[in-house]
Amino acid sequence: MVLLDQALENSRESFASGDFIAKLSSLVRLVTDSQNALSNEDLAKYYYEGLLDILVELGIRTKIIDNPIKNAPPFLIGERIESSELKTILLYGHGDTVPLQKGLWHDGISPNILKIIDEKIYGRGVADNKGQHFINLTALRSVLKTRKKLGFNLKIIFEMGEEIGSPGLLELCEINKDYFKSDVLIASDGPRVSVDVPTVFLGSRGAINFELEVKYREGAHHSGNWGGVLRDPGVRLSHALSVIADKNGKILIENWKPTSLTTEVRDRLKSLPATISDTLEIDENWGEPKLSPNEKLFGWNSFSILALKSGDIDVPVNAIQPSAKALCQLRFVVGTDTDKVISSLRDHLDHYGFEDIKITMENKFE
Ligand SMILES: [Zn+2]
Structure with a gap:
């Protein structure tokens, strides 16, 4: 033997x-x-x-x-x-x-x-x-x-x-x-991508977390008295988010896209088994159009909103809220200019007239 x-x-x-x-x-x-x-x-x-x-x-x-x-x-x-x-x-x-x-x-x-x-x-x-x-x-x-x-x-x-x-x-x-x-x-940490397929990752996607915050004033103001003349941070923030990713999750900031998904990488990804879990249906039309699920997972970046906050959803009041916050994340692969992620976001938001949105970096490359 x-x-x-x-x-x-x-x-x-x-x-x-x-x-x-x-x-x-x-x-x-x-x-x-x-x-x-x-x-x-x-x-x-x-x-x-x-x-x-x-x-x-x-x-x-x-x-x-x-x-x-x-x-x-x-x-x-x-x-x-x-x-x-x-x-x-x-x-x-x-x-x-x-x-x-x-x-x-x-x-x-x-x-x-x-x-x-x-x-x-x-x-x-x-x-x-x-x-x-x-x-x-x-x-x-x-x-x-x-x-x-x-x-x-x-x-x-x-x-x-x-x-x-x-x-x-x-x-x-x-x-x-x-x-x-x-x-x-x-x-060896984290799950397999599929129960039946042993998974060897030679690297995993990094993450940049950042907070977007709109704060206009102190305290909430009654919507009957003030609605229509005070800027609503929740409305502003949701519009700002909508220029970062479209309604189907496609990233809209050019500098956030990786340059590494070459034909060679795509060919190699084709030889991988379909690694999506059989316990969770994926959403075929989510993310970057025309990419296969494996290309999206192993060769592309994704944007997520980890948490959103304005007012108190359990105890809502008739008021224009003073502020709104979103904790966001970019998952990135090699070939992403990570030094430019936050500055590109700043330029992008400014370009669309969202100078009032403050960006705070939460971590670096976890
Ligand atoms: Zn663990």
């Missing part, structure tokens, strides 16, 4: 013997919701009680280190160096999850007790991210068992704050630039 087959056999064996499920159950049992008030000590238990034994088995020298940002959850880092001549893989994973949301699951499922129904594994963290990083670690263990070495150097970063925006991750990487120096980063 060739080595690869043996390694695959070892992996299959860990499923068949029940080892994989037993260990994954123990990871799911550890409640690691980073959005709630769990202490950093509780979150760090995932390292001590969840991961440490398998990392030791893999011969990784690990350390748990404080977050460079005060009071943010600690990191677990480590390395297994086989030879300075070999390539180095950096493996990333996060042990924290979103809240358990008990009661919102199908009947009979308790989120921190792993359950298998019709060949699907349920439990908080199974699909994000305990399942994925445990699969990767199990695969490494199979390789090590088969040929007694990995054949490459391995470095790892685990965090417990991904679901709260990864506080300190950037700083950690900056401080430890040399330690983490690697040839490739493998981060």
Whole structure:
């Protein structure tokens, strides 16, 4: 049997013997919701009680280190160096999850007790991210068992704050630039685009978030007395949004379009399977006209309104509101001039007479 087959056999064996499920159950049992008030000590238990034994088995020298940002959850880092001549893989994973949301699951499922129904594994963290990083670690263990070495150097970063925006991750990487120096980063996180199609992303779309705000005055003014003579921020903002994307989601700002969707890329995208989920119908006529769904997803940019606010929709009053806000996002691919996204938006809005709309940048390239 060739080595690869043996390694695959070892992996299959860990499923068949029940080892994989037993260990994954123990990871799911550890409640690691980073959005709630769990202490950093509780979150760090995932390292001590969840991961440490398998990392030791893999011969990784690990350390748990404080977050460079005060009071943010600690990191677990480590390395297994086989030879300075070999390539180095950096493996990333996060042990924290979103809240358990008990009661919102199908009947009979308790989120921190792993359950298998019709060949699907349920439990908080199974699909994000305990399942994925445990699969990767199990695969490494199979390789090590088969040929007694990995054949490459391995470095790892685990965090417990991904679901709260990864506080300190950037700083950690900056401080430890040399330690983490690697040839490739493998981060198995996020969903497959389709259950049946294993998905390898060689990059994912970036995001620029920004807020649009129109503010004309303090306080709301009665619409019976003032309607018709006071500018309505909600009306102005919706018109401004309508010049950013048309009614079918097509981006209307020329500089926001990528230059990278070449014939070569389109040809390659054609060879990909139709990767849209069978559980959600897509809207064929949404987005850039004449592009295929895969071209829209992997080769093009998209604009979204993440949240909109003017007045209080639960307690509306007869009044012209003083302000309106929209939190917006541009998802972008390579080939987008990201430095010009906000300035092009400013020019575009000004061109259409929306000088009164203020733009505030929310983040950079998440
Ligand atoms: Zn995740």
